[in-house]
Amino acid sequence: MPSLGLFLSQLFNGLALGALLALVASGLTIIFGTLGLVNFAHGALFAFGAYAGFVTYGLTHSFVLALAAGALVTGLLGLLMEWSLIRRYYARPPEDQILVTFGIGIVIVESLRMAFGGLTQNVPQPAWGRGILNLHYFFYPVYRLEVLGIAALALFGLYLLIYWTRLGLIVRAGIEDPLMVRMLGIRVPRVMTLVFGIGAVAAGFAGVVYAPIVSAAPDMGSSVQVQSFVVVVIGGLGSFPGAVVGGIIAGEILSLTSMFDPAYSDVALYALMALMLFVLPRGLLGTEGRG
Amino acid sequence: MARKDRRVPRDAARRDFMRSTAGIAGGLLAAGLAPRAAQAAPQPLGTWPLGVTGDSVFVGVTCPLTGPYSAAGEDHKKGYELVIEHINSGELAKHWHHLRGKGVLGKQIRYQVGDTESVPNPGVQAQTRFITQDKAIMITGSVNSATAIAIEKLAQREKVVNMVGASGSNDTTGKDCQRYGFRSQPSAYMAAKALAPVVVKEIGKNKKVAYLVPDYTYGESVFDSTSQFTKQDGGWQIATKQVVPLGTKDFSSYLLNIANSGADVFVNVAFGADCVLSTKQAKQFGILEKMKLVVPNISPFQAKELGAELMQGVYGTFDFYWGLEGRFPLAKFFVAEFEKRYHYKPEWCAHIAYMQTMLWAATVEKAKSFYPVDVIKTLEKTSFSDTTLGTVHYDAATHQLVRPVPVVVGNKPSAMKHPDDYYRIAGLVPGAETMPPAGFFGCKLGSYT
Numbered sequence: 001m002p003s004l005g006l007f008l009s010q011l012f013n014g015l016a017l018g019a020l021l022a023l024v025a026s027g028l029t030i031i032f033g034t035l036g037l038v039n040f041a042h043g044a045l046f047a048f049g050a051y052a053g054f055v056t057y058g059l060t061h062s063f064v065l066a067l068a069a070g071a072l073v074t075g076l077l078g079l080l081m082e083w084s085l086i087r088r089y090y091a092r093p094p095e096d097q098i099l100v101t102f103g104i105g106i107v108i109v110e111s112l113r114m115a116f117g118g119l120t121q122n123v124p125q126p127a128w129g130r131g132i133l134n135l136h137y138f139f140y141p142v143y144r145l146e147v148l149g150i151a152a153l154a155l156f157g158l159y160l161l162i163y164w165t166r167l168g169l170i171v172r173a174g175i176e177d178p179l180m181v182r183m184l185g186i187r188v189p190r191v192m193t194l195v196f197g198i199g200a201v202a203a204g205f206a207g208v209v210y211a212p213i214v215s216a217a218p219d220m221g222s223s224v225q226v227q228s229f230v231v232v233v234i235g236g237l238g239s240f241p242g243a244v245v246g247g248i249i250a251g252e253i254l255s256l257t258s259m260f261d262p263a264y265s266d267v268a269l270y271a272l273m274a275l276m277l278f279v280l281p282r283g284l285l286g287t288e289g290r291g
Numbered sequence: 292m293a294r295k296d297r298r299v300p301r302d303a304a305r306r307d308f309m310r311s312t313a314g315i316a317g318g319l320l321a322a323g324l325a326p327r328a329a330q331a332a333p334q335p336l337g338t339w340p341l342g343v344t345g346d347s348v349f350v351g352v353t354c355p356l357t358g359p360y361s362a363a364g365e366d367h368k369k370g371y372e373l374v375i376e377h378i379n380s381g382e383l384a385k386h387w388h389h390l391r392g393k394g395v396l397g398k399q400i401r402y403q404v405g406d407t408e409s410v411p412n413p414g415v416q417a418q419t420r421f422i423t424q425d426k427a428i429m430i431t432g433s434v435n436s437a438t439a440i441a442i443e444k445l446a447q448r449e450k451v452v453n454m455v456g457a458s459g460s461n462d463t464t465g466k467d468c469q470r471y472g473f474r475s476q477p478s479a480y481m482a483a484k485a486l487a488p489v490v491v492k493e494i495g496k497n498k499k500v501a502y503l504v505p506d507y508t509y510g511e512s513v514f515d516s517t518s519q520f521t522k523q524d525g526g527w528q529i530a531t532k533q534v535v536p537l538g539t540k541d542f543s544s545y546l547l548n549i550a551n552s553g554a555d556v557f558v559n560v561a562f563g564a565d566c567v568l569s570t571k572q573a574k575q576f577g578i579l580e581k582m583k584l585v586v587p588n589i590s591p592f593q594a595k596e597l598g599a600e601l602m603q604g605v606y607g608t609f610d611f612y613w614g615l616e617g618r619f620p621l622a623k624f625f626v627a628e629f630e631k632r633y634h635y636k637p638e639w640c641a642h643i644a645y646m647q648t649m650l651w652a653a654t655v656e657k658a659k660s661f662y663p664v665d666v667i668k669t670l671e672k673t674s675f676s677d678t679t680l681g682t683v684h685y686d687a688a689t690h691q692l693v694r695p696v697p698v699v700v701g702n703k704p705s706a707m708k709h710p711d712d713y714y715r716i717a718g719l720v721p722g723a724e725t726m727p728p729a730g731f732f733g734c735k736l737g738s739y740t
Contacts, residue, residue, distance in 0.1 A: 213572065
């Protein structure tokens with residue numbers, strides 16, 4: 001049996017891991033919920049954000065600026081993607097959408113590899129995030145603790161944006177009834193571009209936050225993307241609170257299962273997803289499908 | 292189609308010849324002289340003789356140019372570029388007496404590099420294309436044991452000699468060994484046998500060990516061999532074994548288990564970017580302050596990515612380290628030429644490419660033939676002196692290169708004489724001392740034809 005210290009540390013780690021997964025998944029779910037598009041380039045945007053942060057940190061030595069620039073530049077790339085290619089695919093079958101976003105993802109990842117090489121690029125932890133904290137039962141890196149706070153704040157910011165602003169109102173109305181939103185005279189294409197940009201900002205921001213832990217690498221987004229898809233399925237497609245709840249559940253499963261047999265932690269996550277699809281196909285907090 | 296085309300003139304002629312000499316061959320067989328007769332007129336085999344009819348021969352190269360092993364793959368590719376240029380220009384022949392003049396048997400080497408994408412399937416597809424379309428007379432290259440083994444099996448099926456690239460799994464020259472596959476990198480067994488006495492001496496006996504093990508053939512091989520020899524030599528016990536999927540980015544849950552395991556030593560078996568990330572995160576969790584770090588097979592560029600501060604005092608083994616230039620003249624030539632061209636000291640994946648290609652070329656020169664059976668039999672019985680690792684030879688029973696294994700330890704930043712001086716060579720263990728007993732891994736080489 002695992003010791004109390006190990007159990008508590010894994011429980012806590014699951015929360016930190018989950019908050020980050022929730023942040024990545026929230027971008028994915030906002031895009032899906034509003035645009036009905038499964039973005040397979042989300043992991044690539046995550047990596048792009050990390051590299052944008054890496055470059056900014058190299059120029060300014062400020063982690064806060066790196067965070068801001070990483071999120072902003074990735075958001076701009078998202079806007080460009082939507083405006084140039086993605087919008088032409090909304091009316092096409094889902095497999096076309098998957099192919100185009102998957103293709104864009106490959107182009108982004110391999111462009112990063114061409115520009116920066118295949119080696120991992122070190123993004124140092126900010127001065128305020130160095131060291132290890134003694135939490136009585138266990139030790140935990142200060143930065144990971146702060147990541148929990150940063151992710152929670154970012155998720156709260158997204159929550160405010162979606163539930164307390166006019167843009168959010170339109171986005172939510174778009175999820176419920178896109179036809180009615182159009183009939184009310186709202187310029188839907190512009191809103192759609194903006195929504196895709198917001199999703200990209202969330203991915204880029206998470207990329208910079210994660211970079212000091214995992215280093216910037218071209219394919220750093222691949223496993224995160226797969227896990228965040230699982231989060232979205234568990235939480236409910238298109239549901240923002242679902243992404244948060246799903247993220248934490250996924251983080252806890254990964255962490256707690258590894259305590260007994262680490263080889264099964266990924267398996268347990270996918271098993272839960274399969275079970276969820278079987279019992280509750282819309283996920284925990286998902287509503288009616290988009291039709 | 293290609294197979295059909297090539298058969299028309301040559302096979303027709305051979306059929307006539309066989310028909311007219313069948314009676315004579317029967318008589319020779321009775322007289323015990325058949326082997327000589329068979330050597331005089333060998334059957335077409337694999338890409339031979341079609342692949343050697345012109346004034347050049349084709350070599351199929353595969354490297355991971357994308358995916359998690361792309362950095363090591365790029366290094367690997369540079370090794371091939373350099374050695375093929377050196378063989379074609381005759382530059383290597385000036386420094387190594389096993390080669391003569393320009394090219395191999397006077398033929399220039401043409402080559403193409405296919406991307407394995409760090410996984411087996413694209414590698415096998417690329418090499419299949421090189422064999423069927425380009426009539427590759429030799430295939431080589433990989434930075435992953437699963438890919439290496441898949442290409443070895445292809446080589447055996449297609450009867451094309453395969454000088455295996457980077458691959459540390461015991462299976463490569465063990466249960467998955469092939470008559471057509473030859474491996475120069477030390478197996479996990481050899482590396483562990485060389486490393487264990489050194490780490491036991493430096494770190495002490497009766498330690499508890501936490502292992503981080505990637506979930507595929509290479510990881511299991513290194514874990515098995517390292518735990519076996521450290522137990523045998525120093526009574527080291529396994530405190531925990533954390534099996535992780537390939538390509539993991541966040542190791543936190545595994546590292547928490549390791550931090551809570553009460554281990555004295557952390558043996559990180561992960562490779563490439565996985566090893567860099569897990570080591571970096573282990574530092575963040577304070578594990579490296581509590582435990583000694585051992586990396587049985589240090590990845591290319593690992594010290595550059597992690598920095599000397601973190602790698603100091605870390606024990607591990609290499610296929611090759613540039614510091615060997617002081618011991619072997621050909622290593623000095625290789626390191627200098629590589630650095631002149633690519634502006635960094637070669638990592639060991641480049642060395643494997645260089646060494647495997649030059650050993651193959653020397654074998655063809657010695658056999659005076661590209662015929663695969665001649666090449667394989669010559670490789671099985673030749674001792675190559677004055678290589679980048681001194682005198683080496685392939686074990687005829689497994690096709691594992693019997694070669695010295697460098698054991699290294701990370702230098703303190705203050706002890707580094709220049710920016711690439713990351714390691715000190717703690718020992719160069721003779722190859723024969725590290726080899727497993729005959730039949731240990733159940734290698735059964737396939738047939739020659």
